[in-house]
Amino acid sequence: MSQSVCILGATGSIGESTLKVLQQHPEQYSVFAVTAYSRLEKLVEICKQFRPQIAVVPSTQQDRLADLFKQHQIDHTEILTDESGLVAVAEHSQVDIVMAAIVGAAGLLPTLAAVKAGKRVLLANKEALVMSGDIMMRAAEQHQALLLPVDSEHNAIFQCLPNGYCQSERTGQPKQGVSRILLTASGGPFLNTSLEQLQTVTPAQACKHPNWSMGQKISVDSATLMNKGLELIEACHLFSILEHFVTVVIHPQSIIHSMVQYVDGSTLAQMGNPDMCTPIAHALAWPNRISTPVDALDVFAHQQLNFQQPDTVKFPALSLARYAMQTGGTAPAILNAANEIAVAAFLQEKIKFTAIPEIVEHTLNTVENMPANSLETILQADQFARNIATQRVSALGLK
Ligand code: NDP
Numbered sequence: 001m002s003q004s005v006c007i008l009g010a011t012g013s014i015g016e017s018t019l020k021v022l023q024q025h026p027e028q029y030s031v032f033a034v035t036a037y038s039r040l041e042k043l044v045e046i047c048k049q050f051r052p053q054i055a056v057v058p059s060t061q062q063d064r065l066a067d068l069f070k071q072h073q074i075d076h077t078e079i080l081t082d083e084s085g086l087v088a089v090a091e092h093s094q095v096d097i098v099m100a101a102i103v104g105a106a107g108l109l110p111t112l113a114a115v116k117a118g119k120r121v122l123l124a125n126k127e128a129l130v131m132s133g134d135i136m137m138r139a140a141e142q143h144q145a146l147l148l149p150v151d152s153e154h155n156a157i158f159q160c161l162p163n164g165y166c167q168s169e170r171t172g173q174p175k176q177g178v179s180r181i182l183l184t185a186s187g188g189p190f191l192n193t194s195l196e197q198l199q200t201v202t203p204a205q206a207c208k209h210p211n212w213s214m215g216q217k218i219s220v221d222s223a224t225l226m227n228k229g230l231e232l233i234e235a236c237h238l239f240s241i242l243e244h245f246v247t248v249v250i251h252p253q254s255i256i257h258s259m260v261q262y263v264d265g266s267t268l269a270q271m272g273n274p275d276m277c278t279p280i281a282h283a284l285a286w287p288n289r290i291s292t293p294v295d296a297l298d299v300f301a302h303q304q305l306n307f308q309q310p311d312t313v314k315f316p317a318l319s320l321a322r323y324a325m326q327t328g329g330t331a332p333a334i335l336n337a338a339n340e341i342a343v344a345a346f347l348q349e350k351i352k353f354t355a356i357p358e359i360v361e362h363t364l365n366t367v368e369n370m371p372a373n374s375l376e377t378i379l380q381a382d383q384f385a386r387n388i389a390t391q392r393v394s395a396l397g398l399k
């Protein structure tokens with residue numbers, strides 16, 4: 001029977017790759033709902049092609065979208081708006097699978113709603129899990145949601161872990177023969193840029209990732225290595241493992257997407273061409289497999305796979321994320337919020353690239369850490385952190 005899919009963030013890079021995979025399997029999947037924030041023309045094209053029943057946009061865009069629908073004779077798609085619309089489609093009774101691919105904290109409530117409705121949730125929106133951590137993992141357990149990682153590294157780790165690993169007891173200790181997780185990172189566009197040169201890099205340079213084509217925010221996160229920091233926190237929650245069992249490995253080719261080590265000396269790696277269609281297809285079909293447009297890896301074309309330690313002096317974001325995870329409570333939500341503000345300011349050329357981790361560190365040191373025992377506390381920490389980070393942006397801003 002065909003499964004019905006809701007794509008939160010359909011107009012983004014992950015949304016586009018998801019539609020590319022779904023398009024190949026029309027008999028297995030149908031698109032029930034799609035959401036967008038600013039790219040309405042793209043949304044209209046999606047609605048024409050995939051004929052979803054619902055489209056969600058901010059209420060400020062509702063009239064424009066209705067006009068565009070009329071212009072393109074789209075009468076099969078109802079428009080819902082704002083966060084209530086996002087939550088409504090995420091938990092809709094007719095939806096089987098939710099792709100959580102909104103960027104940043106804006107994805108938290110709809111993703112959590114999908115989890116609480118017991119859906120199969122394909123998690124790309126790592127910020128939602130970084131912020132809510134145990135709350136989301138406990139909700140998944142309680143409501144029997146299947147939370148499957150789409151982030152390529154976590155999807156790779158999931159593939160290399162023993163069967164049932166994520167369903168067994170959550171102790172923070174590696175189990176079932178696992179000893180360590182090796183989380184790979186490409187190192188981003190500035191792997192070989194000096195600390196001095198980093199002071200003057202531009203948003204365009206930061207967004208030019210050597211191996212992946214992604215949205216702007218995650219591209220900047222990859223350049224600061226904050227992406228790896230967020231992924232470290234994501235891995236700790238998804239796989240219930242303390243942060244000191246996760247080693248970050250720079251692997252510039254992005255062919256190995258992460259590894260799992262076992263007590264018997266085995267190291268399992270998942271490899272493939274760097275294309276998000278692979279982890280998306282894996283999470284859609286797991287435990288089965290479906291085809292994608294991605295070519296099989298040509299091992300003869302990749303004669304070298306290199307590995308090196310990350311430079312935490314040049315990229316302090318990684319240590320800040322480790323610190324936030326060790327500290328626990330609302331620290332990861334504070335880290336994430338400050339980073340979102342700092343990245344947006346860098347993209348608007350208000351601050352230097354190297355000010356991003358500085359702002360995050362300042363915010364972590366300024367906002368009081370609280371036990372993260374409710375969603376309200378987390379959202380409050382997020383707001384405090386945004387205020388402090390915004391003040392810091394003004395203080396450090398380029399004249
Ligand atoms: P994009 O910026 O390409 O897309 C983001 C999507 O979210 C768009 O559909 C956008 O709408 C929507 N959106 C943006 N802001 C809001 C908001 N305030 N409210 C509701 N919707 C909003 O990002 P990516 O696709 O690259 O990334 C999405 C998520 O997946 C991120 O969390 C990222 O970290 C994660 N991820 C991405 C990978 C990648 O390869 N791209 C890899 C691994 C994880 P619109 O475009 O219409 O404005």
Ligand code: MG
Pocket residue numbers: 151152153231
């Ligand atoms: Mg990743």
